[in-house]
Amino acid sequence: MSIHPFDQAMALRPGPASSPDLYTGSTSEAYWNMIGPFGGATAATVLQAVMRHPARIGDPVALTVNYAAALEAGEFSVRAIPVRTNRSTQHWQITLSQKDAAGLDSVVITATALTAVRRQTWSQNDTPMPEVPPPEDTPASTLFAGVSWVSRYEIRILRGAVPEVFDGRSSDSLTQLWLRERPERPLDFLALTAMADAFYPRVWLRRAHRVPAGTVTITIYFHAGSAELLANGCDFLLGQAQAQAFRNGFFDQSAQLWSRTGVLLATTQQLVYFKE
């Protein structure tokens, strides 16, 4: 049985017994973006160090990942420290580093996470899934031909596709799309993390103008627990992303991910650097 490319990308090796918080891994060509790894896969790798940690309690509830420097192709180390463990919640500080030219550890990613043992309470979906045609009635789309990570997903765009002509003629930043992993793979917290970053920079859509842009920080709130993920199986998720403001070099991007049955699985926001 072959290993799914996402699971290959998420592979981490535990560090020496003297460093129980330390893991090492490698960037994945299968999730390569234009000039570095797909940020969603990097965020999922950060969370993987938490998921693998023997002292973890509960499921992921919140994750913030800051892209402090360019992640180069090759080896990296991730340190996930449970800095505070309460009765049912646990707070994590995570750092991903690479060796610099002088062989010294250099911080590439900083992150924090919250895991929690969740109990059943009153629950309410206050952001209903938009009424859209099912994935079966939505033609397959190509986001960016030849970009490696994009071909790891089956994407069907309902609204807000990449402009075919970058001519500055556009008026909003809303994208709605169906997506699932290719090949199919049951949804888990790592996949959901990566998918939260599967929307291309809103500035390209809003301006119909392709300027240099890159995520500097992303925060994901997991509204789903293991039961909702299990119920989703390998089915498509509906994703929606939109910006609120573009100002002097940075814009925000808010997104939601629903199961096909309308369960809001995750909400996320990110801040993106752009030039010009």
Add this chain to the structure above:
Amino acid sequence: MSIHPFDQAMALRPGPASSPDLYTGSTSEAYWNMIGPFGGATAATVLQAVMRHPARIGDPVALTVNYAAALEAGEFSVRAIPVRTNRSTQHWQITLSQKDAAGLDSVVITATALTAVRRQTWSQNDTPMPEVPPPEDTPASTLFAGVSWVSRYEIRILRGAVPEVFDGRSSDSLTQLWLRERPERPLDFLALTAMADAFYPRVWLRRAHRVPAGTVTITIYFHAGSAELLANGCDFLLGQAQAQAFRNGFFDQSAQLWSRTGVLLATTQQLVYFKE
């Protein structure tokens, strides 16, 4: 000349020369909430350690603060480390600690921040300020009588006030309000940070039922630079907050803060723990 209570609350003392990243401070009675300090003031204190740091470059662009444990009345220490400094951006890891019963440092808050030297670019407000009556035509409101931090703000609620009767009869989680500091004080990044948390728990509004609730993590994106803050002066901000999902012990809360002239100064999201 008397010092504004907010500036008193934000006072930090630098640590010894051997620990340039370390500051100490005290919780403020003027910003006390029901059973601990107002989380917005605590988030602003975390940012203050960055603002005071002699190695800082640029203005705050993003801040995430995780409330890992209850902050007790009294002394605390804040350590703000510039873990990565690029040409125009800088990434910070911040930890706020208090002595535990055994006299050992115990982590109460973890945080990350991004500061940046911003350059003028194409800019666009994609979330117009809602059309609402001006603050002069909006009656003053009392959020929670007798709660200390609430009286540090002049709040005029347009929509989504605290339910007068907690009878379970409610249908949405949207609050819109005008707010400014009392006494008046020119807007800065610290004040904007605190105001991003000035909305009471959405679950109380959504359910018209007051259950135990507390913020576990908040992320703020600063769309404003120093120029926009200066232009605002002491004027009211328009704030809007709404939840997207309530699920098994946690809900999210998204908010926007505009200047009266319609400039989107900050967007924020937080995840809130609730019981039942």
